[in-house]
Amino acid sequence: MLALILAPLLAACSRGVAVPPSTSSSTPPESTSTAAQSTTPAPASPELLRVAVPFDQPGLGMREDDEYSGIDVAVARYVAQQLGAQRLELLQAIPDQRETLLATGQADLVIATYSMTPERSEQVLFAGPYLVTGQDLLVPRGSKVRSVEHLRGQSVCGAAGSASVKRLVDDHPGLHIVERPTVGECVELLREREVGAVTSDTTILAGYLEADKDERSTLRLAGVDIGRESYGVGMSPDDEELCYRVSEALRTMVSSGEWRKAVRANLPGPEVIGTQSYVDPEVTSCTAPPTSSTTSSTSSASSTSESG
Template sequence: MSCANSAAPQRRSAVGVGASASTAGASASAAAGGSCDPLRSLKPPAHMPTPGGTMPSGTAMERIVARGRLIVGVDQNTYLFGYRDSDTGQLDGLDIDLVREISRALFGRPDRVQFKAVPSAQRIGILQSGQVDLVAHSMTITCERMQQVLFSSDYLDSGQRVLVTDTSPVKTLADLAGQKVCTARGTTSLTELQRARPAVRLVTVSDWTDCLLLLQQGEVAAVSTTDNVLAGLSAQDPATRITGPRFTYEPHGIAVPKTTPELVRFINGVLANLRTSGRLRALHERWLGPYGDFYPPAPRYRD
């Protein structure tokens, strides 16, 4: 199915309240033996290079500018984050806007980007193979993923919930025991559903719009993923609703290969400037304002 266009999203009910960042960070760290903090990223540089100017010698930023474009793995099927506008044919969404800000910081203009659409299950692989410079794809920061890639500071907070039709009696995940629930392959949502008790019957797909179609056709009883993604699905079908409390806490980051930590620091500098200027808040309001507050806590850094 085609995604909605980029006009102002229709207002629906807020998506609810999630667990605290401190609780989530503590839980994740404990799970990794105290060695992991998914909310702590590399410290940005003390001084950012001039946009469109000379980048530090020998860095990923210098190579990207010399190439003339930033290559980024993105989604093209998740409304509000990374989707193809049916009117213009262009990619749009919060993740796409953040990539354009990174391009602006590198080149002095927002349009020096080559987008590569990638399914959720291939996000880490495309980074490790060197096909892209970074991935901006509504990606949850986890300790397991931090063993494979680097993440920017948290730019969006969400949690997993459930999407059902308006006529469904389901109120929480527990109400779906033994029923078919759709989620995407290669996601933290799938991992959580595999642990769910009582158990649900999993149906996995490549893209979230496939889940919405299955829900509309009555092939599944629900869709479950982070509520920021569910907000985009619900916006495309007013006959659906998000229900139940969050049962995970999921900070989101931009992913970068482990071989280019200087690029993570640069991206964190871009995000810090967006916070200071109010631009990050404005982007959240543009894309997510009608659906709840997904704005992240203040960033935490490590050397």
């Protein structure tokens, strides 16, 4: 009953737009994955693959009119291509709704700066990681904040449901934390000086600085090493076959050099976000094919996608 109630509400703020799955005009959508070229029969390719990505995070996931950009979008396109999807539909992923999008069947995959945490792994199956980053603070250029302890007496804004907020709450009790649905809304509060800092992943915060580089930015990264995040591709816990295929797609993206191209094209340089985001990630989850008793999940995902 809860899923039936939530589904219409989420659909209203997660409007999808169909886009070609290929990463370039020279790559045909019907390209098959490495698994499909083996001697074993390939699982059925989904006609429609629905992927939730950010719509408001520069460098990671941005939607401007009908144009999409960012490393999460690049990964979504590449995975869709490798799975042989005929169509890719991008939905908006809001941090505290990502699990619900999967649980209600509105998204087949979530590729949205989705940190692979033990708590989330109880509800979500992850393939990855496909990117590693740190956690930092975005502060006014003239701010004296150089550590988390300097935040005492100030308000810190973070995205509701994010791993960044949870880490501050768990590791630094007593801070005054303001939560908003998206990091972008927090950045606006910071620009209006309604909060003293914004916390999120370094790649996310640096993206907002890059978006302002044509103007004189009034913000800066504090350079505080708060923690480490590993981004994964989230899906339903029952989709073990799909998880294996997505992991294979990610490994192919890295080994082919396409991952490095996507990182360089979308993210600020290592001098801004650190070298860890430029190191080829080692995909460690779903590395072995599931047993025959669990392979029915892919066909289930395909039928779900076709019903749209």
